[in-house]
Amino acid sequence: MLKAKALCAVNGNVAPDIRPLISVVENPLSVVDVHSKDLHKLFNGLQNIVIESVGDDEKIPEAVGQLAIRLMKNNCIIKDLLHELRQLYIRGQKNFRLSLAEKSDMERRQIIALFQDMTGIVNNIHYYSEFQSLNGSLIVMPKAQSFLTGQYLELAVYQTIKDVLQELGEKYHVDYEIFHNVRVADKEGKLKNEFDIAFQFNGIWYIVECKSGKCFSDWGSFAELGVNYNIVPNRLLLVDSFISDSKAECIEYFCDYYVCNLSGNTLREKVMKMISNDIAA
Known part of the structure; x- marks a missing residue:
């Protein structure tokens, strides 16, 4: 997971600033920040859910972001x-x-x-x-270890999705937001889940999980996460740098969420497809 504050989508291609995501929310009706209100919609008003951010307010240098893209x-x-x-x-x-x-x-x-x-x-x-x-x-x-063992992929996936959102936002004249590392806990502070990337387009939320390691195989856990938070399966995307096309196809069929590796423009195409499904609906 990225040790960083959430990132809000901005126009242009400059490297995004990392800034605080939200204030703590103790119940669905006690909203302090507009982003906490929007993010809380993702969890359908579940009681006693606290949405937190992790890390500091450090800015990711543009050179680091570009290196992440090259690695991906x-x-x-x-x-x-x-x-x-x-x-x-x-x-x-x-x-x-x-x-x-x-x-x-x-x-x-x-x-x-x-x-x-x-x-x-x-x-x-x-x-x-x-x-x-x-x-x-x-x-x-x-920082070096974190980047090399997974952060580079999260940064690169974030930037790729952000570019897609900007393109579609301009095309359809709708708003969008994108956040890194959304952490969900209960009022007592016990960690429940961390989402690598959460983004909304035209008021609809999507969740993206990034796996850069070689041994991930808990395919069912991501499907169960969608069930727990009542997220429509085709609004979930698993990005796995090692998975084959055939395995991705099988997981999509049996688990009902999107899966992609990093070959060609697969990531961009999957994000486009996810969003286009809702635009066409």
């Missing part, structure tokens, strides 16, 4: 390498040696360029052509 767009050639780096974090190791022997010459150049631009995340990047390996070391700092 190159997912097909780097996802296994990022998985290896995840394992290093788990084992408490810093130095890495990534084999690029199975990559084409063009893919090697793209990967090397990406790692060289991951300033502040990895150190001392060097490619050894005789071994066809990319060597370096991880920077073990909280």
Whole structure:
């Protein structure tokens, strides 16, 4: 999950500012902020639900956002390498040696360029052509680790969805909002759920979950979440960087929510389809 305040959609392509989402709401009738009122509609007035935000008011630099987009767009050639780096974090190791022997010459150049631009995340990047390996070391700092182990995908998915909302908002002349990391708890502060991304278009809410790891398989949990909050299944989207097209198709059929990987324009097409279903209704 992103350790950040919610992000409101804005016009233009500049990197969004992270700012406080809402004030705490102790019951459906006690609304302090307009965004808390709108977000509370997502939960259909469930009693004693508190909607919170997590993190600080830090602004995500534009360069960091652009790096996230590049990683997402190159997912097909780097996802296994990022998985290896995840394992290093788990084992408490810093130095890495990534084999690029199975990559084409063009893919090697793209990967090397990406790692060289991951300033502040990895150190001392060097490619050894005789071994066809990319060597370096991880920077073990909280922000760097968070970015590399999942935040990059949430940032990139957020920006992609925001661009779609802006395009459709201008086309249909309707309002939209998009938020990062919506956390739902009860009055006692016990955490219930965290949503990676929640957005509304023309007054209808949608939920997006991002998975950048290799081992996610709890497909039913996302379906149950939709049931718990009475969200129409075709307004739920699971973005999984490792899932195959065939598995995504099966999950969509049996679980009745949208699933996509990061190949081509799949993410953009799924978001378009979700929203278009309601526009056409």
